[in-house]
Amino acid sequence: MPIVRRLGLIAAALLVCVAGAAVAAVGVRDAYFWDRPLPGAELREAQLERPIGVAVGGKTYDVVPGEALRLDRVATERALWNAGRSTFLGRIRQLVDPTPPPLLVDPVLVPRPEAEDVAARLSSALPRPRRAQIVARAGFRIIPSQPGDAVDATQLAASLAKASLTGARTLTASLTHVEPELTTAAAEEAVASAEQLIDEPVRLTFKDEEVGVLQPARLARLLRFRPDGDRFRISFHPQRIAKAVEPMLTPWRARAVNARFVADGRRVRIRPSRPGLAVDGPWAADSVAAAAAATDHTASLRLKQVRADLTTGEAERLGIREQISTFTTDMGTSSANRIHNVQLMANYIDGTVIRPGDTFSFNDRVGPRTVERGFREGQMIIGSLLVPSIGGGVCQTATTLFNNAFELGLPIVERHNHSFYISHYPMGRDATVSWGGPDFVFRNDLKT
Secondary structure: OOHHHHHHHHHHHHHHHHHHHHHHHHHHHHHHOOOOOOOOEEEOOOOOOOOEEEEEOOEEEEEOHHHHEEEOHHHHHHHHHHOOOOOHHHHHHHHHOOOOOOEEEOOOEEEOOOHHHHHHHHHOOOOOOEOOEEEEEOEEEEEOOEOEEEEOHHHHHHHHHHHHHHOOOEEEOOEEEEOOOOOHHHHHHHHHHHHHHOOOOEEEEEOOEEEEEEOHHHHHHHEEEEEEOOEEEEEEOHHHHHHHHHHHHOOOOEOOEOOEEEEEOOEEEEEOOEOEEEEOHHHHHHHHHHHHHOOOOEEEOOEEEEOOOOOHHHHHHOOOOEOOOOOOOOOOOOOHHHHHHHHHHHHHHOOOOOOOOOEEEHHHHHOOOOHHHOOOEEEEEEOOEEEEEEOOOHHHHHHHHHHHHHHHOOOEEEOOOOOOOOOOOOOOOOOOOOOOOOOOEEEOOOOO
């Protein structure tokens, strides 16, 4: 064999060996990086804790991106692994090159559930959507709906993610147009339905006897329009209906009577409670609604039993069995107005039950002393002077009650003396009160 040909075959064999060794080396390196990011792949840092100024509606608010974003570690590791692997040649280049080009990978940032709260906080100064309203008075009046603006939570999260990666210090929030749930069109549709519902009077009956009529204008004032998703639900207001038909059922209605404690000497007996009869508002509302939608337009009314605020059983369980304190103060030379005021205050206080542990406030119980509440002009003490005042005589009532509580040994929470001595009260055992000023308060520390 010629020498030249032999040398060529040897060179070719050497090249094949070198190439094979190189391929084997790349294969080993590829296997090593099979579950690792390729050489040169680097993760860009996200600055999630540095505040970014977010401009909204002409104002700028500091927002920490970490409030709205979090790092998705699984997705980020997958993105880092995928870097440089999109093509075969690109992957081989990263494996073969001793100084491969850098592959900068952005971390995968995803919105937190709190992103909606951040967007809502930034939207607080923006015009809010206003839903349509219907006012039922003299006919129906519609207050139109108005759209509003809000920060788009999805776009805000994307902008914060970009800013945290690029180092931007500020961004402008994207706004979205927000339509109210209840639109003007929904209100117009409801009004049209309501007008059709009340186009005829509704006759009212009780025990098969006609007791009155509700005309369309009155029915309109008794309607209510309640939001129900994107529409209005039309119904009659139970309390308003009950109030409207009460006069028609006066002969059958009765007020509930509370149980009362009646002193019989030193013993106390209970005068039993009595339930009342009142208009059944929900029944009346449903009945009128059904009648308005029917052809005969006749609604039946019903009364319901109303329990007393203090029933006989509740009064018995209070354990009040005997008179435990009594005290008398002298009215002296009092005017007719002063005597009237004292009797009026006694009526306000009479029947008050102070449960164990409760406190009694004279001002809270008697209330303001005004002409509208039946009080007349008397006299009050200001410093060293007696001056005309509505409700004169109030301190005599408070003083008498104070001495009751004092002699019984009840804890006195608040009590004030007059500014000078009054002869028809025991020395030092008086109590001055004034609406908006001094009060007389004691606590019941007894077991009953």
